[in-house]
Amino acid sequence: xxxxxxxxxxxxxxxxxxxxxxxxxxxxxxxxxxxxxxxxxxxxxxxxxxxxxxxxxxxxxxxxxxxxxxxxxxxxxxxxxxxxxxxxxxxxxxxxxxxxxxxxxxxxxxxxxxxxxxxxxxxxxxxxxxxxxxxxxxxxxxxxxxxxxxxxxxxxxxxxxxxxxxxxxxxxxxxxxxxxxxxxxxxxxxxxxxxxxxxxxxxxxxxxxxxxxxxxxxxxxxxxxxxxxxxxxxxxxxxxxxxxxxxxxxxxxxxx
Amino acid sequence: xxxxxxxxxxxxxxxxxxxxxxxxxxxxxxxxxxxxxxxxxxxxxxxxxxxxxxxxxxxxxxxxxxxxxxxxxxxxxxxxxxxxxxxxxxxxxxxxxxxxxxxxxxxxxxxxxxxxxxxxxxxxxxxxxxxxxxxxxxxxxxxxxxxxxxxxxxxxxxxxxxxxxxxxxxxxxxxxxxxxxxxxxxxxxxxxxxxxxxxxxxxxxxxxxxxxxxxxxxxxxxxxxxxxxxxxxxxxxxxxxxxxxxxxxxxxxxxxxxxxxxxxxxxxxxxxxxxxxxxxxxxxxxxxxxxxxxxxxxxxxxxxxxxxxxxxxxxxxxxxxxxxxxxxxxxxxxxxxxxxxxxxxxxxxxxxxxxxxxxxxxxxxxxxxxxxxxxxxxxxxxxxxxxxxxxxxxxxxxxxxxxxxxxxxxxxxxxxxxxxxxxxxxxxxxxxxxxxxxxxxxxxxxxxxxxxxxxxxxxxxxxxxxxxx
Numbered sequence: 001x002x003x004x005x006x007x008x009x010x011x012x013x014x015x016x017x018x019x020x021x022x023x024x025x026x027x028x029x030x031x032x033x034x035x036x037x038x039x040x041x042x043x044x045x046x047x048x049x050x051x052x053x054x055x056x057x058x059x060x061x062x063x064x065x066x067x068x069x070x071x072x073x074x075x076x077x078x079x080x081x082x083x084x085x086x087x088x089x090x091x092x093x094x095x096x097x098x099x100x101x102x103x104x105x106x107x108x109x110x111x112x113x114x115x116x117x118x119x120x121x122x123x124x125x126x127x128x129x130x131x132x133x134x135x136x137x138x139x140x141x142x143x144x145x146x147x148x149x150x151x152x153x154x155x156x157x158x159x160x161x162x163x164x165x166x167x168x169x170x171x172x173x174x175x176x177x178x179x180x181x182x183x184x185x186x187x188x189x190x191x192x193x194x195x196x197x198x199x200x201x202x203x204x205x206x207x208x209x210x211x212x213x214x215x216x217x218x219x220x221x222x223x224x225x226x227x228x229x230x231x232x233x234x235x236x237x238x239x240x241x242x243x244x245x246x247x248x249x250x251x252x253x254x255x256x
Numbered sequence: 257x258x259x260x261x262x263x264x265x266x267x268x269x270x271x272x273x274x275x276x277x278x279x280x281x282x283x284x285x286x287x288x289x290x291x292x293x294x295x296x297x298x299x300x301x302x303x304x305x306x307x308x309x310x311x312x313x314x315x316x317x318x319x320x321x322x323x324x325x326x327x328x329x330x331x332x333x334x335x336x337x338x339x340x341x342x343x344x345x346x347x348x349x350x351x352x353x354x355x356x357x358x359x360x361x362x363x364x365x366x367x368x369x370x371x372x373x374x375x376x377x378x379x380x381x382x383x384x385x386x387x388x389x390x391x392x393x394x395x396x397x398x399x400x401x402x403x404x405x406x407x408x409x410x411x412x413x414x415x416x417x418x419x420x421x422x423x424x425x426x427x428x429x430x431x432x433x434x435x436x437x438x439x440x441x442x443x444x445x446x447x448x449x450x451x452x453x454x455x456x457x458x459x460x461x462x463x464x465x466x467x468x469x470x471x472x473x474x475x476x477x478x479x480x481x482x483x484x485x486x487x488x489x490x491x492x493x494x495x496x497x498x499x500x501x502x503x504x505x506x507x508x509x510x511x512x513x514x515x516x517x518x519x520x521x522x523x524x525x526x527x528x529x530x531x532x533x534x535x536x537x538x539x540x541x542x543x544x545x546x547x548x549x550x551x552x553x554x555x556x557x558x559x560x561x562x563x564x565x566x567x568x569x570x571x572x573x574x575x576x577x578x579x580x581x582x583x584x585x586x587x588x589x590x591x592x593x594x595x596x597x598x599x600x601x602x603x604x605x606x607x608x609x610x611x612x613x614x615x616x617x618x619x620x621x622x623x624x625x626x627x628x629x630x631x632x633x634x635x636x637x638x639x640x641x642x643x644x645x646x647x648x649x650x651x652x653x654x655x656x657x658x659x660x661x662x663x664x665x666x667x668x669x670x671x672x673x674x675x676x677x678x679x680x681x682x683x684x685x686x687x688x689x690x691x692x693x694x695x696x697x698x699x700x701x702x703x704x705x706x707x708x709x710x711x712x713x714x715x716x717x718x719x720x721x722x723x724x725x
Contacts, residue, residue: 070627070718090632098629109624109722113272123628125261170628 017178017210018044018067022076025062025234036062038234039076046177049204049211051221051228059234060214061182067212068101068180069093081177098126102171102209106183108163110155110170116142117151120170127174141169145199161192168199172207179203181213185220197224257634266641273614280603280610281650287600288654288698292690293661294596295589300662300685302585318549318561319366319572320354322346344568347543354549357563359556364388365544367520368511373492374450375423382419384451385511386520390550401441402496408518413449414496419512420444441497448491454526455486485526600698603650604705607643611709614642615716622713623721632714639710640703647702651695658694659686 025037037059044050052060065071066078069085078085081100088096097103110119121138129137142151145165155163164184171179181200185193201224204211215221221228222242230238257265270277322345344350354363367386372379392404405412415423420440492515524542551560561571615622622635662684670680 065719068627070722094626094629094631094634097627098631103627105627105722109620109627111621111624113268122625125257125265126625126629126631126634128258128261131260174629 015046016043017046017048018042018078018080018212020063020066020076020078023063023066023073023078024075025059025066025071026074035059035234037066037073040231040234040236041076042229042236042239044210044212046210047204047208049201049224049226050213051225052212052214052231053216053218053221053228054231055216057233058231060231062234063231064180064182064212064214067178068103069096094126098123099174100176100178102174102176102179104164104167104171104179104181104184106186108155108160108167108187110163110166112155115152115154116147116158116166116169119155119166120151120173123170123174137173138169141173142166144172145169159192160188161195164188164192164196165199168196168203172203175207177210179209179211181211183214183216185215185217193220200224257637262637262641263645265638266645269614269618269638269642270645273617276610276613277646280606281646281653283603283606284600284646284650284698284702285654285657287597287603288651288694289657289661290599291593291596291697292655292658292686292694293665294592295690295694296658296662296684296686298585298589298592299687299690300683301588303685304681304683305581316551316553316557317573318551318557318564319546320346320363320549320564320569321546321572323568323570345543346545346547346569350567350569351544351547353567354547354564357549357560359552359560361550361552362388362390363547363549364517365521365542366546366548367515367517367525368545369453369525371451371453371525373513374452375447379452380419380422382513383511384513384515384520386517387414387514388517400496400498401437402445402494404496405516406495408516409522410495410516411490411492411519412495412516413451413492414498414514415444415494416498416512416514420497437497437499444494444497447494449494451490451492453488453490453523455488456524456526457484457486488523490523600701604701607646607702607705608708610646611639611643611706612712615639615709615713619716619721622716623718626716626718627722635716636710636714639713640706643702643706643710644699647699648695650702651698654698655686655691655694662686 019042021041023037023040024035026033026035028034040059040063052063054060062071066073066085067080069080069088073086076086080096083092083096083100085093085096110116111122114122117135117138120141121134124134124137139148139151142148145168147162147165147169150158150162155166158166164187179200184196184200188196197220200211200213203209213221213225218228225242227239227241229236230240351363351365354360365386368383370381370383372381373384374380387405389405389408400414402414405414417437417440420437424440424443426440498514521542549560549564551557557573561573564571625635666682666684669683673680
């Protein structure tokens, strides 16, 4: 197992965070076979900020779910941080999601019955971290997204932007190498959307996290991502790196 | 996930839909309550019966008779063993030998004879039996008026209720209420009876009686082969009147008049066995028709019985009867348990239903948990913890409820018993093992009920679960 997962990634290419080869995800809906992902091959280097673009039904979310280990490929492979996800057991996949990946969603996906602090520390419960350590880490993570004062509130008492910030804090709590965002600004107005995107960029730069973001807003992708991958009908149709105009210094200057 | 975290999360989830989970838990409680009620009724009845039987002194007593005794002990008598010719005589050395056996607390002869008692110059013929002082603890003397014998050889007598009636000349009218023991005892306690009896004397007949008690002098003497029989009188003071119904008891308590054993032995009353045993008995040793051997612990009755059989005597104990009684209770338990469990089965379906509903409701939550790193095992354990928490909670409430139901029924029954002028009974018992067993059983049943929902929740596809908006 370790041989097979380790062998495709040679030390020379150790900077590659995600590599998929001919990745397919097909499923049946009634009589018809739906090719949600149909032979996608791509490489993402560690520390990159990429955007997966495409119209709805293009398969961008399916690719993200495959990278997140929430779904398994029908064929092909996806290797993340030296792990061939198709070959992991369900148990190992859960561990992978817990320790390697942080996820944020369009609909925030906080648990309504829990306070922000409890939501944020939930992954640590699954990681069997001690209670006192959990509280410390959760407070720090909420402080990082500017929600320390609201930590004992429930999600319903917060605005959308605040909820997404809490979701970001939760995604960060286990210090993952990979941050996956599925339409993170989809439910937010442009102002709070920008706020969230700046945070994603901050995590990408300061924490060295590889960020993969699914969006259908090209403008947003152009502004924040270093690389854009276009999908249509489950196939990769374009892969372009944003030009020097989207230099980090330039963006920061533009923001201030 | 760690157990405290799991419990914490499970309880939080239970509080989220508090009405539904409370109702489910209540369902379990009712199931457990019915189980507890049924089994505690069974236990209570068994305890009541055991208590009664233990007090009657039957469970720890082995009745020993000589194999030569042709009268037999009734249909329970064992007819195997050596032929009558080889068997031993049940005499004083044999009694002492039995008393020295391990686990035996005492061995006393059953002295029983029919004789005449005079009260206010009227003769009354009756069966007299001797009792050891240890008989004091028998429930035969629970409702007794007066007191038990003051010493083992006091010139005292306890009367059975019907004999007391006879002495007072009160023949109960058919259908009329029985006079109470208290009423009967009042005029009799402290009064004297004169017992006329036939004393067996070792030859030569002219010797004075062995003990200088207040027996009057012999008036006529019958010459026997080895002893003479002298008619004597003995004054006895009535110290107690017993409520006991002689027909319900076995052995010595069947008599209507009781003497202290020491006194009875010292009187050397002529016994029916004397004539038959005469040729065998050691010249100056008394011979008994039967001996009662009391065992220290009812569990050792069989051992003692075997040892006595080896000595060459017939034995009878109620052990066999109590064994079959235990069998009956085992069957009763099984039945009560099955009926009690039925309600719990219904309740367990309630758990399945509640948890399946919870999966549908919390589909998204399960998806979220999986997306942020919960394993199948974590989700399964969470649902198990919820089922288990409902089980334990339901078990505890159920035991309390069952106990309360028992108390109410017991109370109600005792009111009824009282109205029927019967003594109150405690036929309801919730022993500790039943409490522990019920809670564990409820927990296990809940976990088993959680098996399917937990498995289903664990297998939930996170992509599907998160797709619902």
